[in-house]
Amino acid sequence: MVRERGVDLAQPPQGGLFRKFVVLIVFISVNFAACVSERVAPERCLIWGPGLNPDVVLPVRYFVIQAVDSNGEKLTVSPGRDTFKVKISPLDKKEHIRIHVPPPLDRQDGSFLVRYRLYGTVLNGLTVEVLHQDAAVAKSPYTIRGPVYHEYCDCPEHDASVWQGVMQCPAEEPQVLADFKSFPSVDLERIRQEVPHRFVNRGGLIHYAIIDNKLYRRTLGKYTDFKMFSDEILLSLTRKVRVPDVEFFINVGDWPLETRRSDAVPVLSWCGSTDTRDIVLPTYEVTHSTLETMRGVTNDLLSVQGNTGPPWINKTDRAFFRGRDSREERLHLVSLSKKNPELLDAGITGWFFFRDREKHVGKAPLVGFFDFFKYKYQVNVDGTVAAYRFPYLMLGNSLVLKQDSQYYEFFYSHLKAGTHYIPVKRNLSDLLEKIEWAIQNDAEAREIARAGQSAARELLQPSRLYCYYYRVLQVYAERQTGRPTRHADMELVSQLDDHTAKCTCERKEEANMKDEL
Ligand SMILES: *[C@@H]1O[C@H](CO)[C@@H](O)[C@H](O)[C@H]1NC(C)=O
Numbered sequence: 001m002v003r004e005r006g007v008d009l010a011q012p013p014q015g016g017l018f019r020k021f022v023v024l025i026v027f028i029s030v031n032f033a034a035c036v037s038e039r040v041a042p043e044r045c046l047i048w049g050p051g052l053n054p055d056v057v058l059p060v061r062y063f064v065i066q067a068v069d070s071n072g073e074k075l076t077v078s079p080g081r082d083t084f085k086v087k088i089s090p091l092d093k094k095e096h097i098r099i100h101v102p103p104p105l106d107r108q109d110g111s112f113l114v115r116y117r118l119y120g121t122v123l124n125g126l127t128v129e130v131l132h133q134d135a136a137v138a139k140s141p142y143t144i145r146g147p148v149y150h151e152y153c154d155c156p157e158h159d160a161s162v163w164q165g166v167m168q169c170p171a172e173e174p175q176v177l178a179d180f181k182s183f184p185s186v187d188l189e190r191i192r193q194e195v196p197h198r199f200v201n202r203g204g205l206i207h208y209a210i211i212d213n214k215l216y217r218r219t220l221g222k223y224t225d226f227k228m229f230s231d232e233i234l235l236s237l238t239r240k241v242r243v244p245d246v247e248f249f250i251n252v253g254d255w256p257l258e259t260r261r262s263d264a265v266p267v268l269s270w271c272g273s274t275d276t277r278d279i280v281l282p283t284y285e286v287t288h289s290t291l292e293t294m295r296g297v298t299n300d301l302l303s304v305q306g307n308t309g310p311p312w313i314n315k316t317d318r319a320f321f322r323g324r325d326s327r328e329e330r331l332h333l334v335s336l337s338k339k340n341p342e343l344l345d346a347g348i349t350g351w352f353f354f355r356d357r358e359k360h361v362g363k364a365p366l367v368g369f370f371d372f373f374k375y376k377y378q379v380n381v382d383g384t385v386a387a388y389r390f391p392y393l394m395l396g397n398s399l400v401l402k403q404d405s406q407y408y409e410f411f412y413s414h415l416k417a418g419t420h421y422i423p424v425k426r427n428l429s430d431l432l433e434k435i436e437w438a439i440q441n442d443a444e445a446r447e448i449a450r451a452g453q454s455a456a457r458e459l460l461q462p463s464r465l466y467c468y469y470y471r472v473l474q475v476y477a478e479r480q481t482g483r484p485t486r487h488a489d490m491e492l493v494s495q496l497d498d499h500t501a502k503c504t505c506e507r508k509e510e511a512n513m514k515d516e517l
């Protein structure tokens with residue numbers, strides 16, 4: 001390395017002056033090497049996160065490494081994407097389990113996100129080594145005592161409060177509280193009649209019952225393919241925690257349904273609106289990408305954190321938008337962009353809803369999502385409902401300009417306009433003004449972007465998603481009157497029973513023993 005090269009240089013010294021010169025170079029380069037390696041002080045770095053706790057079972061486990069220098073200061077810029085190496089292996093070499101550990105994601109702010117997916121359950125446990133060059137980082141190696149269950153192991157924790165504690169679920173979810181204000185009690189007999197009767201022609205409804213932690217369902221309506229998303233999360237949840245017996249309807253269509261102010265019925269939907277009384281769940285988009293992280297999806301809420309484009313100062317000082325023509329304001333955005341190209345770069349990449357306007361507006365080539373972050377400002381305009389890219393935009397390090405909207409997702413209530421993003425009028429009449437403000441107030445704009453990103457990292461972590469689903473079902477179950485029932489036309493939605501699901505669940509044995517006593 002640098003030191004060795006210095007020694008090589010010092011080898012053929014002829015004459016005093018040259019030698020002094022070489023010594024000086026060696027001195028400088030050794031000093032430089034010392035200075036670089038001291039920037040990250042391996043033993044002072046910090047490591048934390050649910051991925052170090054065996055009881056936090058998630059599709060992909062994760063933890064954070066914060067780089068710290070020898071003065072104990074946290075680094076705020078990247079020390080280089082290859083700064084840390086992570087090795088994860090079974091404690092017992094006889095346990096052969098596939099573990100996928102991609103390189104840590106460089107979040108460009110001195111922190112790194114480590115992800116790993118287990119393809120089997122490890123009974124004895126795991127060892128996690130984190131290295132900087134060859135030195136152990138923080139308290140590495142970490143021992144994660146087994147059993148460490150993998151995603152497909154059907155092994156629910158029977159005591160839900162224990163599970164919520166392990167997952168560090170928040171004590172309250174304000175959106176859940178707000179949504180259930182309309183439903184102090186849920187009369188099962190009534191909703192079995194009324195929900196199908198009123199909403200069956202509105203797209204797709206899935207009628208679920210969870211009884212003894214087993215999932216049953218029947219489908220109602222024409223468009224029910226999206227049940228794959230609700231099935232997969234409910235199965236995943238019941239593998240991790242015992243869910244109370246509960247019977248409910250999930251609306252798998254785009255729009256929320258219940259517009260009544262009084263006598264409303266509870267329907268669970270992926271998107272909420274201020275005009276409706278639906279109970280919001282995390283969108284199928286966020287849910288599926290969390291379940292399939294490092295498997296079937298390319299953009300997910302973790303990988304986006306390592307692909308946020310150039311540092312702030314290197315981003316283009318312009319607002320950016322690409323998307324389909326799913327709402328008229330998006331076309332308006334393109335015309336604003338044509339008149340003000342120095343402020344805004346907007347284009348429609350797919351035509352479906354307003355095809356007759358394509359020849360006037362034009363079609364822009366697709367841009368990979370991670371390339372959005374070459375721009376400092378991101379415009380978020382609704383699609384048919386809330387734009388489901390919003391969580392991903394918030395996780396980047398650009399400033400989000402969000403169109404005012406009656407639509408919302410499960411986490412919006414934690415975000416404040418002006419603190420975490422910049423609000424823009426629904427008709428976009430103040431958009432250009434807001435972009436100009438951001439350009440002229442760069443430090444403030446950057447701070448809002450940073451605050452938004454930091455809130456999104458907390459709110460959109462996989463563990464919080466599971467907490468949220470559980471909380472909705474728990475509050476719902478507490479308010480049910482009548483008995484949740486598997487109806488004759490409901491089928492069992494079963495857990496996988498192929499080799500991927502194979503595991504020995506020690507919790508089940510404990511629970512059985514308790515039952516026998
Ligand atoms: C950012 O811009 C500076 C010059 O302003 C340049 O030196 C640096 O290499 C750029 N960094 C990246 C990551 O593009």
Ligand SMILES: *[C@@H]1O[C@H](CO)[C@@H](O)[C@H](O)[C@H]1NC(C)=O
Nearest residue numbers: 404424425426427428429430
């Ligand atoms: C845009 O909406 C605002 C209200 O939010 C209204 O005052 C304004 O007149 C509208 N502008 C246009 C051009 O329609």
